[in-house]
Amino acid sequence: MTRNTVIGDKRVLAADFLPNRMVHRGQERQEIADALRPVLEGERPRNVLVHGPPGTGKTTMARYVVDRLEEHIDLQYGFCNCWRNSSRFKIYYRLLNEMGSRMIHRTGTPTDKLVDDFESKVRNRPSVVVLDEVDQLEDEKVLYDMTRYNRTGLIMIANQENVFYDLDERIRSSLSSRKNVRFSAYTHEEIVDILRDRRQWGLRDGAVEDELLHRIADTVSGDARVAINALRIAAEKAEKEGLEQIPEEFIDDALPEAEELTETESLDKLNSDQQALYEILRQEETLRPRELYDRYRSKVEKPKVDRTLRNYLSEMEKYGLVESRGQGTGTEYVLTD
DNA sequence: AGTCCACTGGAACTTGAGGAAT
DNA sequence: ATTCCTCAAGTTCCAGTGGACT
Numbered sequence: 001m002t003r004n005t006v007i008g009d010k011r012v013l014a015a016d017f018l019p020n021r022m023v024h025r026g027q028e029r030q031e032i033a034d035a036l037r038p039v040l041e042g043e044r045p046r047n048v049l050v051h052g053p054p055g056t057g058k059t060t061m062a063r064y065v066v067d068r069l070e071e072h073i074d075l076q077y078g079f080c081n082c083w084r085n086s087s088r089f090k091i092y093y094r095l096l097n098e099m100g101s102r103m104i105h106r107t108g109t110p111t112d113k114l115v116d117d118f119e120s121k122v123r124n125r126p127s128v129v130v131l132d133e134v135d136q137l138e139d140e141k142v143l144y145d146m147t148r149y150n151r152t153g154l155i156m157i158a159n160q161e162n163v164f165y166d167l168d169e170r171i172r173s174s175l176s177s178r179k180n181v182r183f184s185a186y187t188h189e190e191i192v193d194i195l196r197d198r199r200q201w202g203l204r205d206g207a208v209e210d211e212l213l214h215r216i217a218d219t220v221s222g223d224a225r226v227a228i229n230a231l232r233i234a235a236e237k238a239e240k241e242g243l244e245q246i247p248e249e250f251i252d253d254a255l256p257e258a259e260e261l262t263e264t265e266s267l268d269k270l271n272s273d274q275q276a277l278y279e280i281l282r283q284e285e286t287l288r289p290r291e292l293y294d295r296y297r298s299k300v301e302k303p304k305v306d307r308t309l310r311n312y313l314s315e316m317e318k319y320g321l322v323e324s325r326g327q328g329t330g331t332e333y334v335l336t337d
Numbered sequence: 338a339g340t341c342c343a344c345t346g347g348a349a350c351t352t353g354a355g356g357a358a359t
Numbered sequence: 360a361t362t363c364c365t366c367a368a369g370t371t372c373c374a375g376t377g378g379a380c381t
Contacts, residue, residue: 089367109356110365289344305370310345328377329343 004204006239006246012202013232015225015262018063019201023193025057028181032065035179036153039126040073045153047146047175049134051161052183055223055262061183062130062155069128076127083269083319086138088145092118095129115145128153135163136319140171147174185222192217194224195231203235208246215248219255223262230258269319274312276300278335281322286334 011017022029028050035046050058066077078095085094092114099121121127129146134156137143146154156163161180164172186194195213208231220226233254238246267275273296280295281287287295297303304312313333316322323336 087367113356113365307346307371308369311369314346326378327344328379330378331344 004239005242005244006204006207006235007202008204009202012198013228013235015228015232016060017198018060018067019197022057022061022064023197024186024190025061025183028183029061029065031179031181032061032155033068036065036069036128036155039069039075039128039151039153042126042151044150045128047154047178048156049161049163049175049178049180050155050157050183051159051163051180053159053185053222055220055225055227056183056185057224058157058183059130059132062132062157065155066128066130073126076122076125077130078127079130079132081132083133083136086136088139088142089114091131091142096121099127119149122149122152124151126151126153128155130155130157132157134158135160140167143167144171144174186224187222188214188217191220191222191224191227195227198228198231204244206245207235207238212246212248212251215251216255220258226255226258226262229261230254233257233261267321270316270321271312273300273304273309274316277309277312278316278321281333281335286325286332289331289333292333 007013012019032048032050035048038045050062052058063079066075069075070077076099078098080091080094080098082091085091089111092111093109096114096118127149129152131137131142131146131154134143135158143156146152156178161182164175167175192210192213195216196210199208199213213231216227216230220230230251231254234246234250237250237254267278270278276296276299277292280292280299284295293306293309296309313322313324317324320336323334325332325334
């Protein structure tokens with residue numbers, strides 16, 4: 001193992017690294033912490049909806065606030081991404097595992113059993129649940145459930161503020177007392193500060209000039225995730241070539257790469273069949289359904305039946321990855337851009 | 338207008354995993 | 360060990376919709 005030239009601590013350069021202080025977002029942090037504070041006194045906390053565009057620190061902040069709370073109190077904490085786990089069963093399954101449940105629950109366990117276990121788990125101990133990408137939730141009854149647990153703080157994370165508009169009246173009213181916290185895109189200076197912070201803890205001294213951080217901030221339009229990814233990609237390349245400083249053109253090369261990386265990270269959320277469909281559409285621009293199914297069948301080893309593909313595609317449509325145009329015989333599938 | 342065809346999506350059904358009861 | 364049960368995921372079946380073509 002040779003001595004690193006550029007990178008000090010690689011973990012710090014990951015976009016989802018949880019820093020021990022959050023630069024900026026002081027106001028937002030305060031609002032979330034205030035809403036959850038009653039948990040410390042064993043009282044009912046206020047639900048929180050954190051909303052804003054991608055890469056604005058919503059998820060990181062939620063984890064950060066919970067981390068700080070855990071310093072004061074013995075807390076049960078469950079995090080669940082509702083994109084990956086969209087059904088009621090999967091969410092409870094996930095949360096129970098996150099909270100270190102000793103009981104093993106598998107696909108055969110009735111959902112009600114999971115709900116019961118969860119309920120008894122959070123009844124007497126303060127808990128916080130974070131539901132990320134809550135707009136992807138399939139069964140909104142979960143939200144109703146969560147508001148019933150008196151000592152459980154609920155942080156919901158979404159891109160849009162209006163996620164609850166078309167919900168059932170009962171569920172909406174149970175969420176009506178929530179606190180909305182808006183995260184807007186970072187300003188140029190804020191992005192630079194965030195990058196400086198990562199530089200300080202993640203890179204060696206003198207590894208990258210301020211000027212280059214500004215260059216990154218210029219292109220990422222307020223998305224810290226893309227910015228950090230770009231810095232990491234450039235740093236890794238410099239490291240590989242044994243340089244002591246990141247050259248300007250490495251940054252320029254890394255920027256489009258970082259944009260793409262952030263995009264494909266969302267493709268990880270698709271199953272392999274959906275990825276195959278996505279891949280086909282990417283090569284073909286637009287396709288009629290019949291044609292799409294045919295190509296899919298010749299591409300994968302164990303093809304699923306057409307009806308299942310339709311389910312997959314409508315799911316992908318919900319995520320905003322594909323789009324179907326026209327009706328009847330004129331239907332075409334195309335990737336959204 | 339009538340026929341054909343591609344496509345959609347609801348609903349019933351099958352399969353497979355795995356816990357619980359015996 | 361065996362049988363029974365529940366659930367999610369996938370499949371089968373099919374009626375309905377609406378272009379396209381005569």
